[in-house]
Amino acid sequence: MYLTRKVALTSMVAILFVIQLFSFLYPVIVSAKEQVIYVVKVEQTIDKGLARYLDRAFDEANEGDADAIILEINTLGGSVDAAVDIGELIIREQIPIIAFIKGNAISAGSYISFSADKIFMEPNSNIGAAAVRTISGEEVDPKITSFWASKMENAAKQQGKNDEIARGMVDPNVEIPGISKKGELITLGSDEALQYGIADGIANNRNELLKLLGLENARVEEVSLSPAEMLARLVTNPFVIPFLLTIGLAGILIELFIPGFGIPGIVGLSAFGLYFFGNYLAGFAGLESIFLFVIGFILMVIELFVPGFGIFGVIGVILLGSGIVLAAENSSYGFIGLTIALFVNTILAFILFKYFSYRGIWNHFILKEEQNKAMGYVSHDKDVNLIGKKGKTVSKLRPAGIAIIEGIRYDVVSEGNFINMGQDIEVIRVDGTKIVVREFEIKN
Structure with a gap:
């Protein structure tokens, strides 16, 4: 019993010694x-x-x-x-x-x-x-x-x-x-x-x-x-944003007017890509802003190839602009940048249309047909006698179009409504060179 107590006491003394030694050495170790x-x-x-x-x-x-x-x-x-x-x-x-x-x-x-x-x-x-x-x-x-x-x-x-x-x-x-x-x-x-x-x-x-x-x-x-952080800081700079957006719009405009094997279009889309990618890396642009931009761009392309009375184009412009503004750190940065880009590109579009409208993709949207007598077209300065005459449309009237009246092709216009191709029409009045017609149903 005595030995057990002696061992316990010795152990306690040893533990206390270790604690004291550690407390003494701890500052040195640290x-x-x-x-x-x-x-x-x-x-x-x-x-x-x-x-x-x-x-x-x-x-x-x-x-x-x-x-x-x-x-x-x-x-x-x-x-x-x-x-x-x-x-x-x-x-x-x-x-x-x-x-x-x-x-x-x-x-x-x-x-x-x-x-x-x-x-x-x-x-x-x-x-x-x-x-x-x-x-x-x-x-x-x-x-x-x-x-x-x-x-x-x-x-x-x-x-x-x-x-x-x-x-x-x-x-x-x-x-x-x-x-x-x-x-x-x-x-x-x-x-x-x-x-x-x-x-x-x-x-x-x-x-x-x-x-x-x-x-x-x-x-x-x-x-x-990091390289990604450097890119994000560069492209999200308020003074760089207008430059990127201007290059983006200019690339697409040039692609429409001047054939470039797609290079201007690629440069333009790359500028937009940098803008959205940089803002995404910086945490400003969400997937919703990118989605709005893409859908807006698609609608604008649809408007070019499938006329929709401007509806596709207007909605496309609104969505595209919204995507750009929402992607920026501050919506005012995006709005100012977009405004500057639109102003610069309006001037560029005027120059391109004036000097290059006969080239590029835009050339496909320009009406080149020429109206002459050899093809059956005649002037309308003496067409008052056409009032009451019947004919048939050979194109859709939206409201203007072409109709054949008594075997001769005329440029005509409806009263404001659309008339389908192949529809029987009647001349109701002649205003100068304008021949106004309306639908006419032949009764059996």
Whole structure:
């Protein structure tokens, strides 16, 4: 019994010793773990495609057990909606995020910077000027400005920055003595940002930044845009959209007027394909927008070959346009791009019709028959005596067509209704060169 107690006591002492030893060695073991830093570039225009790229990069950083994420920022801004999404993504992230401004963090770029845990800047870099503008550069509704100013203010306050300066970057009515006058947006250089507590430090390069953070020995992993993400960001750019749509419509128009072995048509359809594929990759275009475009295109082709009194064409144009607008990140981008493309192609269509209407597929839709006396056609300047005469249609009257009256072919027109081919007709009046007829039934 005594031996058993002695063994139990010895075991307990051994366990306590192991626990104490582990608690002593744990900090050493943790510090010996290789530190990992993920670097993600925030460049060019801020858009939804960038938001999706950052989401993927953050997932990779979590899988790689990163100690910090550095956002290397150099942008003149972009979409407010995309910036808000990115800001929320940064705020939710558990890994510390450092904004390193390498050049400019203007407009939406400044909001992304304020959302990060710390802000560092290269010498002579800038942050601020975050006024909201439309794609054409016009001022937006004051409610949108107020919303954006509030987002900037809250982001700065949450990270312990000067929220009044953040608001002054959006609202020109904010006046801060020594920093800005009323009517001016605040933009700070690196030295000013450090002076007023917006920046946490200045670093000449990435290596110097890592030293300031105590991460100079960390392994650096750069997350680059995939080819698909690069394509998506390119073709969804608001300034690229009108170009793609213009090329798409122009290719189809040229194919109609000028024979090109299908090359113009292929180029045009490829431009539309890039537009929809890029927006689909970026998560903007759903299958419904692509379906609307395809059905609209098919209806327009049907209108060319099977006349439907314009119904197929009108519905086709509406569906095609709807598909283009719905596929864009912002419907206004799609609408503006489509409007520009239609304007340019209207001019192109006029030029093509004037100089090339006798060539290409369009040539098949042009009436080439010539009316002359040798073929039995006569003028109608002395046809008043035809009133009351009977004849028969040799083509459908829609309402105009051709009829034979007393053995002679005449261009005639009905009273407005359609008359089938082979129908007996009667001349009811002659207005100048216009011979008006109506259906006539022969009674037995």
